Amino acid sequence: MELDWHRILFNDQPYSYFVEIFIRTLIMFIAAVVTLRIAGKREVQQLSIFEMVMIVTLGSAAGDPMFYDDVGILHALAVFVVVLTSYRLLIILIARNKSAEVLLEGKPHYIIREGRLCIGEMPSDELGSDEFFGQLRTQSIEHLGQLRCVILEDTGNLSVFFYSDEEVKPGLPILPDEYNKKSSKITSSGLYACSYCGNTKHLEPVERVLCEVCDNVEWVSAIDRRRIGA
Known part of the structure; x- marks a missing residue:
């Protein structure tokens, strides 16, 4: 069986799609950096479970529009907004409710x-x-x-x-x-x-x-x- 290397390497996309991938990746990279900067920084070892979930979710949302042409960038950015908003609301809840803090972040x-x-x-x-x-x-x-x-x-x-x-x-x-x-x-x-x-x-x-x-x-x-x- 002869392998179709052009399909394997490029699928059905034209060579010009590499330019689009560059633009998509740059936009999503900047969006991820801005989102995490707004969320606030902590050392990796200090991340709580739901903060790790936030990072994984952002990574998944950012990855698809980088190279799938059927995934719109604005759709991914909408996910970013929802995730960031949910995270900020959780931070407020934790700051005001001790029970919520123990439930979401655990206790010593x-x-x-x-x-x-x-x-x-x-x-x-x-x-x-x-x-x-x-x-x-x-x-x-x-x-x-x-x-x-x-x-x-x-x-x-x-x-x-x-x-x-x-x-x-x-x-x-x-x-x-x-x-x-x-x-x-x-x-x-x-x-x-x-x-x-x-x-x-x-x-x-x-x-x-x-x-x-x-x-x-x-x-x-x-x-x-x-x-x-x-």
Whole structure:
């Protein structure tokens, strides 16, 4: 079968359509920049869900008229006006109504309090332990006992507050080599941390023991404050 390269590369459009594409793209690019400038700028990591939806919607509305000749530019610009107007109304609603702010942008959640995971408070479907521990490790954190509290902000960022060196407690290790030594069987007496919530307690050799905080049965040797910086 012989390929029709002219159809593949140009379809049925004349070569002069490239000029129209240039004009369409330039207009939509300027319209997108102006719209986002009016909407106000924030860092990408600080964008809320509906702001991301706005950007995706604008991108879709801007893309079609750039190279589809059956999509009018004014139609796309009408979408821009509707999206921008809706966004500004939402901003006003959020500023005046606390419930609307929580619904649309979410609210901060405590992930850690006093060196222990807040199982009852943290949104379980938003942050897996591997991802969470990975973010903590990027800040040179060795174990949870170093942390006074960690807050998951509504932007998705983590706010981390440390204990002073004198206040650091024994805690659940988050370095992979040590965390992966978790086991339900305690073979020697010592200080252990629950692998699920970080609760620490002194345990004697036993086949199986429940954590009184979360009912987890897997434990790992806690890192003592004396080992910090070792």
